Amino acid sequence: MVIEMDTERITARAEEIARMETVRLLERTPGSSALHARAVRSMPMGVASSFQANDPYPVYLARGAGSRVWDVDGNEYVDFHGGFGVNIVGHAHPAIVKAIGEAASTGTHFAVTTEVTVALAEEICRRFRLEQMRFVNSGTEATMDALRVARAATGRDRVVKMEGSYHGHQDHLLFSVVPEADALGLLRTVDGESIEGAAHAYTTRPTSLGVPRAMWHDTIIVPFNDADAIESLFSSHGEEIAALIMEPVMMNIGLVVPDPGYLERVRELCDRHGVALIFDEVKSGATIAEGGAIERFGVQPDLACFAKALGGGTTIGAFGGKASLMSVIGKGAAQQGTFNGNPLSARAGLAALTQVLTPDAYRRFAELGTMLADGCRRAIEEAGIPAHTMDLGAKGCVSYRVGPLHNYRDYLETNPALFAASFPWMVNRGVFLTPGDEEQWTLSVQHTEDDIRRYIDTFGEFCQMLAG
Numbered sequence: 151m152v153i154e155m156d157t158e159r160i161t162a163r164a165e166e167i168a169r170m171e172t173v174r175l176l177e178r179t180p181g182s183s184a185l186h187a188r189a190v191r192s193m194p195m196g197v198a199s200s201f202q203a204n205d206p207y208p209v210y211l212a213r214g215a216g217s218r219v220w221d222v223d224g225n226e227y228v229d230f231h232g233g234f235g236v237n238i239v240g241h242a243h244p245a246i247v248k249a250i251g252e253a254a255s256t257g258t259h260f261a262v263t264t265e266v267t268v269a270l271a272e273e274i275c276r277r278f279r280l281e282q283m284r285f286v287n288s289g290t291e292a293t294m295d296a297l298r299v300a301r302a303a304t305g306r307d308r309v310v311k312m313e314g315s316y317h318g319h320q321d322h323l324l325f326s327v328v329p330e331a332d333a334l335g336l337l338r339t340v341d342g343e344s345i346e347g348a349a350h351a352y353t354t355r356p357t358s359l360g361v362p363r364a365m366w367h368d369t370i371i372v373p374f375n376d377a378d379a380i381e382s383l384f385s386s387h388g389e390e391i392a393a394l395i396m397e398p399v400m401m402n403i404g405l406v407v408p409d410p411g412y413l414e415r416v417r418e419l420c421d422r423h424g425v426a427l428i429f430d431e432v433k434s435g436a437t438i439a440e441g442g443a444i445e446r447f448g449v450q451p452d453l454a455c456f457a458k459a460l461g462g463g464t465t466i467g468a469f470g471g472k473a474s475l476m477s478v479i480g481k482g483a484a485q486q487g488t489f490n491g492n493p494l495s496a497r498a499g500l501a502a503l504t505q506v507l508t509p510d511a512y513r514r515f516a517e518l519g520t521m522l523a524d525g526c527r528r529a530i531e532e533a534g535i536p537a538h539t540m541d542l543g544a545k546g547c548v549s550y551r552v553g554p555l556h557n558y559r560d561y562l563e564t565n566p567a568l569f570a571a572s573f574p575w576m577v578n579r580g581v582f583l584t585p586g587d588e589e590q591w592t593l594s595v596q597h598t599e600d601d602i603r604r605y606i607d608t609f610g611e612f613c614q615m616l617a618g
C-alpha cells in the first residue's frame with residue numbers, strides 16, 4: 151500500500167517535471183521546430199527513420215566533434231546517445247577522418263572487392279571467432295541474411311526469437327517486438343490454435359502493418375532466460391526449426407544479462423536438435439568487449455550478426471560464423487548487395503577496429519562505464535528513486551524499476567513517466583540521450599571523466615527533484 155502511494159506520488163511528480171521541462175525544451179529549440187515543420191513535408195514524421203521521431207518534434211543535430219554534438223540552434227551537448235550505439239569512436243576522430251579522406255580521394259565505391267575489405271573481413275573473423283563472414287549495410291540485412299543461410303543449410307523454415315526482442319525491420323522478425331501487456335494475451339499456440347494468456351512458446355500477430363499474415367506461423371516466440379521453454383518447444387517441434395535468433399544480452403529493453411548457464415544450455419539444446427544458433431550482436435558486438443558477447447560470455451553461436459559500431463560511424467553490417475553454414479552461399483543461397491564491403495565503410499571500419507578500438511579502449515570503457523553506473527546508483531539510492539543501473543563496457547542504462555530485469559515482462563514493470571521526465575531534464579542541461587527508455591547510453595573513446603561527472607551531476611539533480 152505504501153509502495154502504491156509512493157509510485158503514485160513519484161509518477162505525478164515526474165509528469166509535472168516532464169511538463170515544465172518540455173516547455174523549456176521547446177523554448178530552447180526553435181530551429182528544430184522549424185526544421186521539423188519543413189521535414190514533415192518530404193518525410194513521414196519528419197525523420198529518416200521512425201526511431202528518430204519524438205514528440206512533438208526531435209532535436210535535430212547539425213554537427214559533432216569529440217564527445218560533443220550541437221543542434222541546429224547551436225546548443226551544445228555531451229553525446230551519450232551515440233547514434234544508437236554506433237559512435238564508440240566519438241565524432242570526427244582523427245584516425246577515422248584520415249581513413250574517410252583516403253577513401254574520398256581514391257574511390258568510395260567500385261562494387262568490386264578491395265584489399266581493405268579483405269583486411270576488415272579478417273579482423274572481424276579474428277575478433278568474433280568466425281570462420282567466414284559476409285558484408286551487408288545494416289543490422290537488418292545482417293539478421294535477414296543470417297536467417298536465410300540458416301534456413302538454406304537446415305532445409306527448415308521456422309525460426310524462434312525472444313519475446314520483446316528487436317532484430318531489425320525485416321518481415322520475418324517483426325513479431326513480439328514491444329508487445330503491450332494486453333497483447334501478450336493475444337497468442338496462438340505453436341500449432342496455430344487460439345489461446346488466451348501467457349504461454350512458454352507461442353506465435354503472435356506481427357508488430358507492424360504490412361507484414362504478411364502468412365509469416366505468423368513461422369516465427370515462434372519464447373521468453374528470454376528460460377531454457378526450459380526452449381527445451382519443451384524443441385522436444386515437440388525441433389525438426390521444423392531452422393534457427394534460434396537472440397541477443398545474448400537483451401539490449402532493446404534496457405540491458406538484460408543472461409542468467410549464469412543460460413547461454414550454455416541454449417547452445418546445447420540447439421546442438422541436440424540441429425537448430426542454428428544465431429547471436430544478434432548488432433548492439434553488443436564491439437561495444438561490451440573487444441569480441442562482443444561471444445568473448446564476454448564464452449559461448450560460440452553458429453552464426454552472428456553485426457552492424458553499428460563496426461564501421462567507425464559509417465554504414466556497415468556483417469554476419470558470419472561456421473564455414474559449414476556459410477558455404478551455402480555460392481551453393482544456391484542468395485547473399486548480395488551493391489554496396490556490400492564498399493571501400494568507404496571498409497576503410498573507416500578497419501581504422502576503427504585496428505587503430506581506435508584497441509584493448510586499452512575497452513579497459514577505458516569499463517572504467518568510465520563503472521564510474522557512470524556507480525554515480526547514477528548513488529543518486530538513485532540517495533533520493534530513493536525506484537530505478538537501477540546496469541553497465542557492460544561502453545553500454546549501460548538507468549531502468550526505472552527497482553530490481554534488474556530478467557526478461558521482457560519485467561520491462562513492462564518499468565515506470566515510463568520517470569524516463570519521460572528525465573529525457574527533457576537531461577537534454578535541457580546539455581546531456582544528449584536517446585529518446586526512448588529501451589535504449590542505453592553509449593560511451594566513446596573521446597568521453598572524459600568530466601563528461602561522465604556532468605551526466606552523474608545532472609542525473610543526481612533530477613533524482614532530487616523527483617523525490618521532491
Ligand SMILES: Cc1ncc(COP(=O)(O)O)c(C=O)c1O
Pocket residue numbers: 234287288289290291293316317318319397402430431432433457458
Ligand atoms: C539488436 C538489433 N538487431 C538489429 C538491429 C537493426 O539494425 P539496423 O537499424 O542497422 O538495421 C538493431 C537496431 O537497433 C538492433 O538493436
